[in-house]
Amino acid sequence: MSIVGKTATSGKFRRNRWLLTGVLSLYFLYTFMPLFYVITAATKSNPDLFSTFGLWFAPDFNLWDNLHTLFTIQDGIFLKWMGNTAYYSSISAAGAALFSTFAGYAFAKYSFFGKKLMFALVLGAVMIPQTALVIPMFLMLSKLGLTNTAFAVIAPSLVFPPGVFLMRAYIDDAISNELIEAGRMDGAGEVHIFSAIAFRLLMPGFTTVLILAFVANWNNYFLPLVMLNKPDMFPITVGLAQMYSTAISGTGGVLLFTVVMTGALVSIVPVIAAFLIMQRFWQGGLGAGGVKA
Amino acid sequence: MAVIELKNVRKAFGAVEVIGCVNLTIPDGAFVIFVGPSGSGKSTLLRLVAGLEDASAGQILIDGADVTQMGPAERQLSMVFQSYALYPTKTVRQNMSFGLEVARLPKDEIEARVDRVADILKLGDYLDRKPRALSGGQRQRVAIGRAIVREPVAFLFDEPLSNLDAALRVEMRVEIAKLHQRLGATMIYVTHDQVEAMTLADQIVVLDKGAIQQVGTPMELYQRPANLFVAQFIGSPKMNILAVQPDGAAVAFADGTRADFGAQVAQNLSHIGFRPEEVQLLDEGEGQLQGTVEVVERLGSDTFAYVALGALGTVTIRMPGNVLNIAPGQRVGLGLTLPQLHLFASDGTRLS
Ligand SMILES: Nc1ncnc2c1ncn2[C@@H]1O[C@H](COP(=O)(O)OP(=O)(O)O)[C@@H](O)[C@H]1O
Ligand SMILES: [Mg+2]
Numbered sequence: 001m002s003i004v005g006k007t008a009t010s011g012k013f014r015r016n017r018w019l020l021t022g023v024l025s026l027y028f029l030y031t032f033m034p035l036f037y038v039i040t041a042a043t044k045s046n047p048d049l050f051s052t053f054g055l056w057f058a059p060d061f062n063l064w065d066n067l068h069t070l071f072t073i074q075d076g077i078f079l080k081w082m083g084n085t086a087y088y089s090s091i092s093a094a095g096a097a098l099f100s101t102f103a104g105y106a107f108a109k110y111s112f113f114g115k116k117l118m119f120a121l122v123l124g125a126v127m128i129p130q131t132a133l134v135i136p137m138f139l140m141l142s143k144l145g146l147t148n149t150a151f152a153v154i155a156p157s158l159v160f161p162p163g164v165f166l167m168r169a170y171i172d173d174a175i176s177n178e179l180i181e182a183g184r185m186d187g188a189g190e191v192h193i194f195s196a197i198a199f200r201l202l203m204p205g206f207t208t209v210l211i212l213a214f215v216a217n218w219n220n221y222f223l224p225l226v227m228l229n230k231p232d233m234f235p236i237t238v239g240l241a242q243m244y245s246t247a248i249s250g251t252g253g254v255l256l257f258t259v260v261m262t263g264a265l266v267s268i269v270p271v272i273a274a275f276l277i278m279q280r281f282w283q284g285g286l287g288a289g290g291v292k293a
Numbered sequence: 294m295a296v297i298e299l300k301n302v303r304k305a306f307g308a309v310e311v312i313g314c315v316n317l318t319i320p321d322g323a324f325v326i327f328v329g330p331s332g333s334g335k336s337t338l339l340r341l342v343a344g345l346e347d348a349s350a351g352q353i354l355i356d357g358a359d360v361t362q363m364g365p366a367e368r369q370l371s372m373v374f375q376s377y378a379l380y381p382t383k384t385v386r387q388n389m390s391f392g393l394e395v396a397r398l399p400k401d402e403i404e405a406r407v408d409r410v411a412d413i414l415k416l417g418d419y420l421d422r423k424p425r426a427l428s429g430g431q432r433q434r435v436a437i438g439r440a441i442v443r444e445p446v447a448f449l450f451d452e453p454l455s456n457l458d459a460a461l462r463v464e465m466r467v468e469i470a471k472l473h474q475r476l477g478a479t480m481i482y483v484t485h486d487q488v489e490a491m492t493l494a495d496q497i498v499v500l501d502k503g504a505i506q507q508v509g510t511p512m513e514l515y516q517r518p519a520n521l522f523v524a525q526f527i528g529s530p531k532m533n534i535l536a537v538q539p540d541g542a543a544v545a546f547a548d549g550t551r552a553d554f555g556a557q558v559a560q561n562l563s564h565i566g567f568r569p570e571e572v573q574l575l576d577e578g579e580g581q582l583q584g585t586v587e588v589v590e591r592l593g594s595d596t597f598a599y600v601a602l603g604a605l606g607t608v609t610i611r612m613p614g615n616v617l618n619i620a621p622g623q624r625v626g627l628g629l630t631l632p633q634l635h636l637f638a639s640d641g642t643r644l645s
Contacts, residue, residue: 178378181345186392186443187366196391200382 038268041261042066049258066262077231077239078263085235085267088150088224089217092157096217097210100160101202104167105194109180119168125161131222138226152227153235157217163209170205171198204281211278215271236267295356295446295479296321297342302351304337304503311337312503314351319447319481319496324473327483328490329500329526335483336451338500342481343449344368355446366395371440372449375456377432379424385411385435386420392443410438413475430461437472447479454489466493487527491515499523515568521641524566530597532566532635533608548604552581554631559644566635569611573628574598574619580626584608591615600625 033055040057041049045065048058070078106112107119133156141152175198183193199206221237228234234242240263247256297319304312312334319325327335340346342353344365353361360368379388386407393403411417414434424432433453440448453469454462470493473480484490490497491511499506499514499522507519511527518524524532537544539562543553577583582602590597596616601607608627619625636644 176376176378178374178376179380181365182372182374182378182380182439183391184345184365185343185370185372186439187395188391192395197380197382 035268038261038265041258042265044258046258049261062258063262066258067266070259070262070266073259078236078266080232081234081236081239082267084233085218085237086270088153088157088235089214089220091150092154092217093210093214095154095158096160096163096213097206099158100163100167100209100213101199101206103164104169104171104205105198105202107164107168108171109175109177122161122164125159126165130156130220134223134226137223141227147227148230148233150233153220153224156223157213157220160209160213160216163213166209166212167202167205170208171202174201174205207281208278211274214274218267218271218274236263240264240267296354297447297479297481298352298354298357299338299342300352300354302338302341302353303349304334304341304346305349310503312341315505317498317505317508319479322477322479323495324470324480324482324493325496325498326490326494327481327498327500328487329485329506331485333500334503335485335500337503339372339449339451339481339483343370343372345372369443369446370449371443371445371447372451373436373440373453375452377424377436377456379432379435379439381424384421384423385416385427385438388424388435389439389442392439396443406442406444407438410442413441413472414438429457430465433457433465437469441472441476445478447481448476450480450482452483452485454484455486469493488529491527497527499526501526517643518566518635519643521564521566521637524635524637524643528568530569530609530611532568533572534564534566534637535602535605535608537562537565546582546605548602550582550605552629554581554629554634556631559636559638561638562636562644563639564637564641565629566637567629567633569597569609570613571629571633572608572610574600574610574612574616575626575628577624577626580628582627582629584625584627586619586621586623586625589619589621598625600627602627 037054040055043061043063043066044052044058045060045062048060048062052058103122107115107122137156138147138152141147146152179197179201180193183197188196219237220235221241224235225238225241228238231239231242240260243256243263244260247260299315299317302312302315303310315338327338329335337346341348344360344363344367348361351361352359355368355370365372380391383391389407389410390403393406398406407420408417411420414437416431416434416438419427419431419435424435427435433456436453450469454465457465466489469482473493482489482493494511496508497511497514498508501522506526507514507523509517509519514523514527518527518532521534525534536547539545539558539560540551542557543551544558544562544565545551573580582605584600584602586598587601587607588599590599593615594613596612596614596619598610598612598616598619599607600610610627638644
């Protein structure tokens with residue numbers, strides 16, 4: 001990649017650029033191939049899925065049929081799953097982003113007893129995957145009789161340590177201490193300063209954490225798998241996995257393979273949309289708070 | 294309108310004492326400037342007055358009332374920050390009215406006050422703009438406007454002009470002086486620029502290492518600096534300082550030259566100082582010190598000569614007008630008279 005504008009490029013740089021482009025292209029293929037496979041597979045009929053070349057389209061374009069089957073199978077349970085996923089991940093993401101913002105603001109702008117230790121704990125928590133905590137959380141919640149509820153999926157997801165870390169760094173940068181002090185001189189209380197002055201400035205950071213948390217929760221599999229056992233409460237991930245296992249065991253009929261593929265394709269559309277939205281924020285938003293006004 | 298008193302105020306950050314026992318009274322309506330080098334504690338002292346920092350010890354009184362335990366808003370002071378600290382997402386009008394809305398003033402009163410202040414500061418055309426659409430000077434005005442609308446008992450400024458370019462800085466300096474005359478309010482102003490201090494202040498407070506070095510009018514500081522630090526900090530070009538030793542009734546310079554000023558000098562004399570205009574340029578062999586002109590600067594209004602005194606270093610001499618009969622390389626004598634000399638003891642304090 002070259003810097004835009006007129007620059008003197010040496011021969012060595014040009015050779016390196018070809019190498020870099022080559023490596024990046026390979027990496028692109030490597031990451032794009034599975035996605036492409038999902039796209040082609042979703043357009044095939046079940047026999048074609050096994051009889052035609054995996055990385056290209058079959059002569060018969062079967063996507064509409066597959067979509068129809070996907071949304072009508074088992075009385076439209078897929079739609080129910082989509083709704084569940086949207087519900088769990090939007091509440092979780094909104095909560096996680098809000099808590100991350102509060103915590104990040106406190107870490108960035110206040111000094112309090114035990115701050116260093118607490119932030120070290122947050123950093124430590126970033127390293128621990130949620131998966132490792134799912135079983136203990138299940139045991140806890142089942143004691144309270146709270147498994148098989150939306151709460152069991154949402155409550156653990158409100159804790160999002162990477163969000164706290166990101167928001168602390170972002171707020172450090174985007175909100176000057178003098179701005180907060182100007183608010184204090186104007187007589188505003190801390191909550192008022194946060195809501196009336198600071199929050200708008202940290203929106204780009206907030207949105208980023210919101211979307212990261214949204215995607216993480218949208219794709220979350222293990223937590224709902226453990227917490228839920230009623231099919232009509234499943235999110236897409238757990239539902240499709242169950243459909244898939246039915247398909248390989250052969251009990252549900254071979255038809256299910258294409259349905260699972262189509263379901264996978266449909267389920268990633270919102271994630272892609274979320275990233276496109278986030279990109280807009282990164283381009284237009286992140287700088288806005290940094291301007292010294 | 295307020296008298297601000299600091300009594301034995303100290304401030305430490307952890308184990309580091311940044312302000313050590315400050316006693317100061319700022320009279321009602323005065324324009325007081327805290328001046329000192331970077332890191333001398335000016336901002337910290339101002340923030341203690343503002344209530345943005347808690348004093349480690351001592352008392353702060355406004356009009357006789359102890360405000361040491363009060364928050365910034367209760368003290369009814371306004372502050373203008375170095376970075377302006379305008380609310381970036383609010384318009385100029387919203388920036389100025391925010392504090393009044395917090396204080397729950399009636400809407401029409403807020404509008405009237407903002408309009409009046411916008412008028413004083415010539416901000417009327419920009420009221421609907423966001424800070425990012427303003428120039429540096431306009432942002433500065435908004436920051437000042439935000440301070441004025443609240444009608445505080447005193448104004449605090451922390452290096453308000455240091456983000457402006459040189460021409461604008463002079464312009465705003467004059468405007469702040471006019472504003473002080475117009476409002477008649479107590480103002481405390483922090484700067485590291487001694488020219489700003491000399492031109493604006495009724496009273497200058499010179500700070501170094503968290504301690505007050507001297508309090509006085511600009512002329513008192515210029516004419517009778519209390520110690521070597523103030524002597525060298527106030528005045529541009531700097532005061533010339535030479536190390537000396539008493540030698541009977543005369544003084545001996547570090548290179549052994551003796552000078553007799555015709556009067557007894559104190560036995561603990563260790564430095565003499567003279568401002569560039571307090572020394573006379575004479576022919577070679579005359580006066581107390583001999584040297585060679587190194588550089589001559591002609592400003593039209595003044596002529597500066599830098600004279601090398603060998604082991605004693607270089608001194609600066611200022612002569613009014615364009616002095617034609619000097620040139621680099623010329624040997625000259627320097628004439629000093631005792632009444633014009635600033636004498637300092639070995640601990641740096643002023644003698645006489
Ligand atoms: N919040 C703080 N924590 C620790 N030290 C501080 C803090 N604020 C200021 N200081 C220290 O106090 C001294 C004086 O700072 P300051 O008042 O900002 O100086 P000035 O405004 O004169 O440049 C400096 O040495 C600075 O490092
Ligand atoms: Mg400062």
